[in-house]
Amino acid sequence: MPTLLDRFRQGLARTRESFAQGLRGALGRGRVDAELYTELEALLIAADVGVAATEELLDAVRARVEATGLSDAAAVESILKQEIARLLATAAEQSPRAAPEHGPEVVMVVGVNGVGKTTTLGKLAQREQEAGRKVLIGACDTFRAAAAEQLERWASRAGVDFVRQRDGADPAAVAYDALQAAIARQVDLVLLDTAGRLHTKQNLMEELKKVQRVVAQQVPGAPHEVLLCLDATTGQNAIRQARLFDAAIGVDGLILAKLDGTARGGVVVAIARELRLPVRMVGVGEGIADLVPFDPEAFVDALFSPASASPAGRT
Numbered sequence: 001m002p003t004l005l006d007r008f009r010q011g012l013a014r015t016r017e018s019f020a021q022g023l024r025g026a027l028g029r030g031r032v033d034a035e036l037y038t039e040l041e042a043l044l045i046a047a048d049v050g051v052a053a054t055e056e057l058l059d060a061v062r063a064r065v066e067a068t069g070l071s072d073a074a075a076v077e078s079i080l081k082q083e084i085a086r087l088l089a090t091a092a093e094q095s096p097r098a099a100p101e102h103g104p105e106v107v108m109v110v111g112v113n114g115v116g117k118t119t120t121l122g123k124l125a126q127r128e129q130e131a132g133r134k135v136l137i138g139a140c141d142t143f144r145a146a147a148a149e150q151l152e153r154w155a156s157r158a159g160v161d162f163v164r165q166r167d168g169a170d171p172a173a174v175a176y177d178a179l180q181a182a183i184a185r186q187v188d189l190v191l192l193d194t195a196g197r198l199h200t201k202q203n204l205m206e207e208l209k210k211v212q213r214v215v216a217q218q219v220p221g222a223p224h225e226v227l228l229c230l231d232a233t234t235g236q237n238a239i240r241q242a243r244l245f246d247a248a249i250g251v252d253g254l255i256l257a258k259l260d261g262t263a264r265g266g267v268v269v270a271i272a273r274e275l276r277l278p279v280r281m282v283g284v285g286e287g288i289a290d291l292v293p294f295d296p297e298a299f300v301d302a303l304f305s306p307a308s309a310s311p312a313g314r315t
């Protein structure tokens with residue numbers, strides 16, 4: 001069984017190739033000077049850590065290096081690692097939500113089309129089902145003809161219940177049906193897929209709010225969590241999407257899909273700094289098992305580990 005660190009190494013393979021290798025080069029000269037900081041800045045920005053987070057991190061590193069009078073590059077690496085982990089930990093910090101006392105827990109998964117939402121939902125269903133919970137998926141994206149079919153395949157692969165209606169049906173009506181079925185079947189967790197056509201932004205947000213209202217009428221306190229799925233390969237654009245959804249419907253946590261598909265995995269750091277929303281899970285591949293809980297320490301360890309430290313297999 002691969003460890004969490006292995007999964008992050010695998011997920012960050014492309015980012016590590018440039019970031020960790022570049023870091024070796026910069027630190028390898030052994031000198032702590034202005035040139036080193038310039039190189040670190042370039043590496044962090046290339047990994048999509050973002051300008052503001054990069055500046056903040058390097059200011060903190062510089063201050064600590066000066067305060068301690070250290071002059072060896074290895075110490076700089078260790079301080080930079082600690083500072084990134086600290087930034088990520090603040091964002092990841094949030095007590096896990098308490099399961100509702102009555103009725104199913106309801107999680108709405110939202111996000112723009114193409115970010116990996118449907119796949120992520122399938123992976124999430126599988127994880128929760130494996131953890132011993134009875135799961136039901138509600139297909140509230142009735143707009144895209146293929147969405148429900150795709151979701152149904154994921155549901156059957158994961159072996160979980162599935163509720164849909166005809167294409168074009170009212171998403172809130174599907175949510176209603178899904179919750180009724182979940183209550184009747186004593187389901188523990190309902191995962192609601194939702195539409196993500198951003199070109200009709202206003203309509204989309206109204207539709208999502210309506211789903212929220214219907215769900216709240218069925219189960220007190222629901223939706224217990226709104227999870228926004230973002231595509232790690234879209235970098236700073238993901239941050240803009242998060243702001244938009246958060247302002248319109250309120251987001252409780254993030255799932256970052258396709259971390260394995262980018263050399264710019266540092267975007268997690270930018271997201272943590274900019275949004276102050278916890279990153280709950282990250283997608284590290286296309287398979288059903290390729291979704292892992294976000295762990296700041298494993299993430300940073302993986303980010304700084306050179307490509308040769310990869311587990312056998314995919315790099």
Ligand code: GDP
Binds near residue numbers: 111114117118259260
């Ligand atoms: P949706 O439109 O947001 O529902 O996106 P889909 O779930 O259909 O995913 C779009 C594409 O991204 C598909 O080809 C997925 O296989 C792929 N995908 C989703 N998550 C991941 C991931 O974590 N890693 C990789 N490499 N691909 C992913």
